[in-house]
Amino acid sequence: MSYQLSELAEKTGARLEGGDCQIRSIAEISSARAGDIAFVSNPKYIEHLSTTKASALIIKPEFLTQCPVPALVTDDPRLVYAKVANLLYPARSLVPGVSDKAIVSEQASISESVSIAACAVVSAGATIGAGTQIGAGCVIEADVIIGKNTRINANVTVGHGCKIGDDCIIHSGVVLGADGFGFVKEGESYLKIPQIGNVQIGHNVEIGANTTIDRGALENTIIGNGVKLDNQIQIAHGVSIGDNTVISAACAIAGSTHIGKGCLIGGLVGIVEHLEITDNVMITGRTMVTRSITQSGSYSSSTPMDTTENWRKNSARFRRLDELAKRVAKLEKNK
Amino acid sequence: MSYQLSELAEKTGARLEGGDCQIRSIAEISSARAGDIAFVSNPKYIEHLSTTKASALIIKPEFLTQCPVPALVTDDPRLVYAKVANLLYPARSLVPGVSDKAIVSEQASISESVSIAACAVVSAGATIGAGTQIGAGCVIEADVIIGKNTRINANVTVGHGCKIGDDCIIHSGVVLGADGFGFVKEGESYLKIPQIGNVQIGHNVEIGANTTIDRGALENTIIGNGVKLDNQIQIAHGVSIGDNTVISAACAIAGSTHIGKGCLIGGLVGIVEHLEITDNVMITGRTMVTRSITQSGSYSSSTPMDTTENWRKNSARFRRLDELAKRVAKLEKNK
Amino acid sequence: MSYQLSELAEKTGARLEGGDCQIRSIAEISSARAGDIAFVSNPKYIEHLSTTKASALIIKPEFLTQCPVPALVTDDPRLVYAKVANLLYPARSLVPGVSDKAIVSEQASISESVSIAACAVVSAGATIGAGTQIGAGCVIEADVIIGKNTRINANVTVGHGCKIGDDCIIHSGVVLGADGFGFVKEGESYLKIPQIGNVQIGHNVEIGANTTIDRGALENTIIGNGVKLDNQIQIAHGVSIGDNTVISAACAIAGSTHIGKGCLIGGLVGIVEHLEITDNVMITGRTMVTRSITQSGSYSSSTPMDTTENWRKNSARFRRLDELAKRVAKLEKNK
Incomplete structure (x- = not known):
């Protein structure tokens, strides 16, 4: 793909400054070459402006006077960069059509423009919408419904009866609709509680590699x-996640917890079961959430890194923190 | 599936009260409709008793007077609910028989009633017991032994020589028998230590999606x-886990640690290597276990969530906690 | 495989003491039998020396006088053990040749001595080096380059354009080259930033089961x-990891962080984005790294485990630690 800079301006809504040129690719400002466009939003990269070899830059209005090459001028360079990148690098098609090495049930309902790769298995009762792609090695179980223009990358498993909307991207190794973790004690051992809900994924959802979303025990697990x-x-049974919430890697959300819209959850966060997290909550990395959050805002837990030597001393004191507090109270009393 | 309430009473050992009816499904008490049965064990749901549309309820004796519909009466409503759910929702069969798209070695030993789905690979020397199901895309390596009536869902990998008992459920994406993580330094780089043990899984074990259990270095990794x-x-090489222990999502257990019977381990728990955890230990979510536990009881670590603003102040103090304790000691001395 | 002890001495560089014998396998010193060799490096196992049934031992010079059987004498018994194990237990070949049930593109470049198992998919433009093995159910996407004598176990996914060196081992369930997690806000929702970098894996790298390494946004993700x-x-987009760094299970490393050479990172460690970790850094288990580390040494965070009862009291005090510190300061002032 290649575009004139003027076309990119028009398609992204940015203002063209400094003449037209051909743009073939995107690069970091420091390593860009002829034919590349780069973006600058962080002021600390401004030193690179004068020496860049890029053919054009995406910049804020205030840097225009320092810009030695043609530019797309915008208040949000990162957004224009993303739009330009989507134009220059359209998503690759997995494969055209249905591979003769795919195993597609005759009882599945497959739209005409679908692509299904080798060794993918599509079971009876499944419905695959127009323009949707199913990668190699995927297993789409019975009665799954997948919308339009969704991309399921290689080696994904979608359990029976689950539903995925339009324009989603599901990365490799994802497992949707495994049984929720539900047991009841019977003597010394545990009896399984059948998990009869499904997983329902909305439109325009992206799910990262090896993420797991379990089916509900009674009600569905819902991703907005x-x-x-x-x-x-890891998203447990009966969780719901509101629209446009973003969750970073390696979080675990326990059963029946409901997360609002527009939340930003950092990596390695744990959220225990049966909580309510309201809209527009930010949770920083590694926080352990053990109670509901009813007010928008930013929340944290965990302790700061130190040298192991210092940490050992402080950490040992933590085990007597209650005692220390009582000693301080006593000192105050006796003052 | 559908049952008379009287049949469900008989099969679950609960007491029938208030007349018979047809039960077709299970629902939450608040959303149940005609034909549904619901259960109430938490007193906070008792307010729904009078208005439920369920055809029957599973309740404790003390709520019977408030129950407007026929009931299964029991001291353990959750257990009866689980039993009813197992009757109404028997596990789906993956597929009948061995798919002609499965790749089954002629040197594998396959019982007659086994089902093996498309694109599953069963290698030479593997033994698959009666009634066991192997999902699509599974890879069962050489010399694996799987017992009776076990269900291996789609896209599971079982490494050579591993053993799985009867009546197990292994969810999608599980990897059993990858090499343990063992290296020895040789100059600047590391030499791999061959991992020559196996993984041995007992009977009636359930393993969740994308869980990994490594083969032992010398001895086997054992799941009771x-x-x-x-x-x-993540369960590392040489770990053993005692019978009826339950471990929640996203835990990591390091090499050669032995966990007792009947333990309950919360989500996101880490346990370092070469520890002994005795029977009937409870470990709360996100705890980091760095020493052996020789007494039954409940154990915890981690710090509480707060607003990020408050957390920052407290967290900064943690880095000087040892100093603070010394200052308090000095105050006490000078008192 | 079986060796004379004298051959093992010669091949490992250890000193033979006490006569030759046939060695067929390796075992723990306490469970070893005739034909086994065992190693002792930890003094706490020395009590087993006199009663071992092993045919030979690998020991340090200082234990030789107590050793009742022939021995390989060395200053580094673990290293000699690893070398012996590699001789006695050479890695199993996955399968010979290219299975007729593998799906290999005619536009892929496959060396003659490659082995590719059933249901593996190798796409157009892929290059597979001599002696490399591809397990069942693997998906090797377009234009992937894999070096010589590398082993890709079952059910691995390698995204388009990624590169893997020689002599690597990639365990089952690994996903290399899924899209990095990059979005930019556009109104209430998020626009995907195309991830146009690749993943580049060096030589002699081992990657454990279900590990994920994302492709870079602009630049490549690099494993030394x-x-x-x-x-x-989980390794995010644009991360680089220096040569001979070892990372334990369940860590998450966020985008564009650069880790030096020869580091040792414990399990469950989190490292936030855009940090620099210098060479030869050790990070203990569960540490949350939130700032760059410019000095070699050992670093930690987290808090110690306690009984839940004690932990609750101490943990509650943590939420008022800043206040406590201020109260101590006041006491000091008023002294």
Whole structure:
């Protein structure tokens, strides 16, 4: 793909300054070469402006006077960069059409423009919408419904009866609709509680590699529209996640917890079961959430890194923190 | 599936009260409709008793007077609910028989009633017991032994020589028998230590999606009978887990640690290598276990969530906690 | 495989003491039998020396007088053990040749001595080096380059354009080259930033089961030579890891962080984005790294485990630690 800079300006809504040129690719400002466009939003990269070899830059209005090459001028260079990148690098098609090495049930309902790769298995009762792609090695179980223009990358498993919307991207190794973790004690051992809910994924959702979303025990597990999930996230049965919430890698969200819209959850966060997290909550990395959050805002837990030597001393004191507090109270009393 | 309430009473050992009716499904008490049965064990749901549309309820004796519909009466409503759910929702069969798209070695030993789905690979020397199901895309390596009535869902990998008992459920994406993580330094780089043990899984074990259990370095990694493992758990080489221990999602257990019977381990727990955890230990979510536990009881670590603003102040103090304790000691001395 | 002890001495560089014998296998010193060799490096196992049934031992010079059987004498018994194990237990070949059930593109470049198992998919433009093995169910996407004598176990996914060196081992369930997690806000929702970098893996790298390594946004994600990654590690876009760094299970490393050479990172460690970790850094298990580390040494965070009862009291005090510190300061002032 290649565009004139003027076309990119028009398609992204940025203002063209300094003449037209051909743009073939995107690069970092420091390593860009002829034919590249680069973006600068962080002032610390401004020193590179004068020496860049890029053919054009995406910049804020205030840097225009220092810009030695043609530019797309915008208040949000990162957004224009993303739009330009989507134009220059359209998503690769997995494969055209249905591979003769795919195993597609005759009882599945497959739209005409679908592509299904080798060794993918599509079971009876499944419905695959127009323009949707199913990668190699995927297993789409019975009665799954997948919308339009969704991309399921290689080696994904979608359990029976689950539903995925339009324009989603599901990365490799994802497992949707495994049984929730539900047991009841019977004597010394545990009896399984059948997990009869499904997983329902909205539109425009992205789910990272090896993330798992379990089916509900009774009610469905629900992922709202526009939700973005990073890799290796665990979402338990009966969880719901509101529209446009973004969750970073390696989080674990326990059963029946409901997360609002527009939340930003850092990596390695744990959220225990049966909580309510309201809209527009930010949770920093590694926080352990053990109670509901009813007010928008930013929340944290964990302790700061130190040298192991210092940490050992402080950490040992933590085990007597209650005692220390009582000693301080006593000192105050006796003062 | 559908049952008379009287049949459900008989099969679950609960007491029938208030007349018979047809039960077709299970629902939450608040959303149940005609034909549904619901259960109430938490007193906070008692307000729904009078208005429920369920055809029958599973309740404790003390709520019977408030129950407007026929009931299964029991001291353990959750257990009766689980039993009813197992009757109404028997596990789906993956597929009948061995798919002609499965790749089954002629040197594998396959019982007659086995089902093996498309694109599953069963290698030479593998033994698959009666009634066991192997999902699509599974890879069962050489000399694996799988017992009776076990269900291996889609896209599971079982490494050579591993053994799985009867009545197990292994969810999608699980990897059993990858090499343990063992190296020895040789100059600047590391030499791999061959991992020559196996993984041995008992009977009635459930293993959640994308969980990994490594083969032992010299001795086997052992999972006892009735163990329940949630999703995305990592179990290192040479670990053993006692019967009926339950481990929630996203835990990591390091090499050669031995965990007793009947333990309950919360999500995101880490346990370092070469520890002994006795029977009937409870470990709360996100705890980091760095020493052996020789007494039954409940154990914890981690710090509480707060607003990021407050957390920053407290967290900064943690780095000087040892100093603070010394200052308090000095004050006490000078008092 | 079986060797004379004298051959093992010669091949490992250890000194033979006490006569020759046939060695067929390796075992723990306490469970070893005739034909086994065992190693002792930890003094606490010395009590087993006199009663071992092993045919030979690998020991340090200082234990030779107590050794009742022939021995390989060395200053580094673990290293000699690893070398002996590699001789006695050479890695199993996955399968010979290219299975007629593998799906290999005619536009792929496959060396003659390659082995590719059933249901593996190798796409157009891929290059597979001599002696490399591709397990069942693997998906090797377009334009992937894999070096010589590398082993890709079952059910691995390698995204388009990624590169893997020689002599690597990639365990089952690994996903290399899924999209990095990059979005930019556009109104209430998020626009995907195309991830146009690749993943580049050096030589002699081992990657554990279900680990994920994302492709770079603009620049590549780079794993150096000799790096060893355990299971279920998440490595985000644009990360680089220096040669011979070892990372234990369940770590998560956020985008554009650069880790030096020869580091040792414990399990469950989190490292936030855009940090620099210098060479030869050790980070203990569960540490949350939130700032760059410019000096070699050992670093930690987290808090110690306690009984839940004690922990609750101390943990509650943590939420008022800043206040406590201020109260101490006041006492000091008023003294």
